[in-house]
Amino acid sequence: MQALRIAARPAASLRRATANAVRTYATPVPHVEYPPSKDPQLAGYPELPYVSKQRRSPLGWDDPQMRRNFGEPLHEQEEILSMWGPDAPVVDPPRALRNFIIAVGTFAGIGILCYAVQAEMPAVRREYPFDGLQEELGGLAENKARPESQEDEE
Numbered sequence: 001m002q003a004l005r006i007a008a009r010p011a012a013s014l015r016r017a018t019a020n021a022v023r024t025y026a027t028p029v030p031h032v033e034y035p036p037s038k039d040p041q042l043a044g045y046p047e048l049p050y051v052s053k054q055r056r057s058p059l060g061w062d063d064p065q066m067r068r069n070f071g072e073p074l075h076e077q078e079e080i081l082s083m084w085g086p087d088a089p090v091v092d093p094p095r096a097l098r099n100f101i102i103a104v105g106t107f108a109g110i111g112i113l114c115y116a117v118q119a120e121m122p123a124v125r126r127e128y129p130f131d132g133l134q135e136e137l138g139g140l141a142e143n144k145a146r147p148e149s150q151e152d153e154e
Contacts, residue, residue: 048075052088 039047056067063070066083075081119138130136 023071042076045076046073048073050075050077050081052085053083064077 058064058067061067061069079085081108091099134140
């Protein structure tokens with residue numbers, strides 16, 4: 001009997017250890033796919049796919065401008081999905097963002113390259129003594145703009 005208890009203890013502790021190891025914080029939770037629930041506000045109206053009419057083929061419709069057949073049920077968000085709604089993007093947004101980043105990076109790279117390759121000035125800038133020869137060139141009072149008058153125009 002004593003031997004049976006000793007043999008049963010490791011098995012029970014092993015079961016508890018594996019049960020605890022399975023339910024830890026780091027264990028990923030299995031993803032469960034639930035069936036799509038019916039919208040109670042539609043009250044039996046058919047649930048249509050959320051696809052813009054601009055994505056439809058332009059030919060073969062009773063109303064080619066709106067790309068729909070007569071008697072076809074309208075989507076609950078027809079204002080957004082109709083031909084008069086916002087335009088559906090021609091290029092998917094992640095690809096458009098990637099292209100924009102490439103274009104901006106190219107322009108910035110060309111600008112940095114031009115700045116780095118630009119040669120230094122072959123001469124030293126002029127430096128004049130006495131505050132840039134201000135007094136010798138007539139001073140600030142002499143170089144002011146003359147006020148306009150009617151007599152100058154005649």
